[in-house]
Amino acid sequence: MTATTISPDTIEAAPPRRTARPIPAIRLVKVELRKMFNTRSGFWMLISIGALSPISAGSLLVLGLDSDVTYQNFVRASGFPMSVILPIIAILAVTGEWSQRSGLTTFTLVPSRERVIGAKAIATLLVGLGAVSVAFAVGALGNVAGSALAGVDTAWDISLSMALQMVLYNLVGMAFGFALGVVLRNSAAAIVGYFVASLVMPGILALLAQVRSWFEDLQPWIDWHYTQVALLDGATNTVKEWAMLGSTTMIWIVIPLAVGLLSLRRSEVK
């Protein structure tokens, strides 16, 4: 015992504490945005989006034929690297808390896991919108430069509907990555899962549709990749096509996300 021991009475009389106010949601979103890019992997993903988009658009400029010089092609070229990297950013935004165990700090500072995951979802959406805007801007620059170099008329061949579908294509990709992250809560498993679902599964389903005719009609309703390609091509137009997108989104994103969130709420953070 030291001589400085204070009796409980003196402690009661200690100056009153500031009254703590709840952490505002906007602050959580800002923190989550920062966390997406202040790690080494996050930093390089940001750089690769910033660098690969112009490189990809530039290669179209150099290697493409004069007839390739259209806004659509440039946006596709600059957007391609993003469509691969954005879902991985979405996955890591969630899984890092478990795979890197930073969740121990995150969830003690903000005990409401729903709020943390919600903030991550909004931050992911903002990153997606930001990246897609960059793709459109880089595509526009490429298109202007390309048409000037080739001496052809500048073709602005992206309708509003198509532009929206291209944005949605990227956001759906990110949402799928996010849902995988919430369900698996493990970086490696979620990334592997993402590539299996986007590279391996479409081939199997396409094959199945070829050999089983009954599946051919069913495929667009359950094949996530099928509706993604339709979005990228701006070919989701009829009510039926939107319903197909709704169906695949329900199967691959909404249901896994709901299941994942339920288990995440109760799970132990170690």
Add this chain to the structure above:
Amino acid sequence: MIAVESLTRRYAGFTAVDNVSFTALPGRVTGFLGPNGAGKSTTMRVMVGLTAPTSGSATIDGVRFADLPNPGLEVGVLLDASAQHAGRTGREILTIAADTMGLPRRRVDEMLELVSLNPTEAKRRVRNYSLGMRQRLGIGTALLGDPRVLILDEPANGLDPAGIRWMRDLLTGFASQGGTVLLSSHLLHEIEVIADDLVVIGNGKIVAAGTKEELLAAAGTLARSTSPRDLAHALEQAGIPSTLASDGSVRTDADPARVGAVALTAGVALTELRSAESAGLEDMFLSLTADTQREGVAA
């Protein structure tokens, strides 16, 4: 004040924490002891809402941790210094914690200085930190919000001797200003020096709790004599059970005054007579947790 009431946490097939109740009072350092796997870390995780209890509750000043509006400003927590994103710099880890709590960025510099991480180290990624540096960073994160309660799991792990001394002064200072400190440690000597109160847990159950003085007093008396056998015999005659250790010391639960009186009556010259406090914590710990020790140490 931290109050744990009838806390139980069951996993499939075994009970990690079994009906645990104790309090950690303001102005005091409470040491939380137990063998590996006794349930210390699980109890601490339940306290801060990372693990849901099967039954029972843990509250900080009467409020469940999860209901605190901005917990970082009220409770400083360090459960595992290695649980940080390895790709982040030390400074970034403090910055995102400060941002979350809504604190000014200068708090980050103040904390880095407090835990003695220099600017070059703060710029390095945690992947390249030693355990001691991670521990310092974790303590910095815990103290960032100027909390009045600290919950620390093995904070002295990996610290160098100067760091351990620094931590000891920090925690006694914190408690003397009215703060509540709950810390677990395997370093019994550390706990013995720093703790005012002790809670001992074994196999998920509380096996002893109280002030350090009470618990160690129960550890009894150590006496030495030129003829230890005669001393042990005299004590036995007086109805005081004692044990004669191989080093010639005689231990008993009776207080030193009584042992001295018995020795005087029997005419046995004592060469040493003291309460067994200095070696007491380790003995007490081993005897209290004897049933739960992996090594099966005899009490």
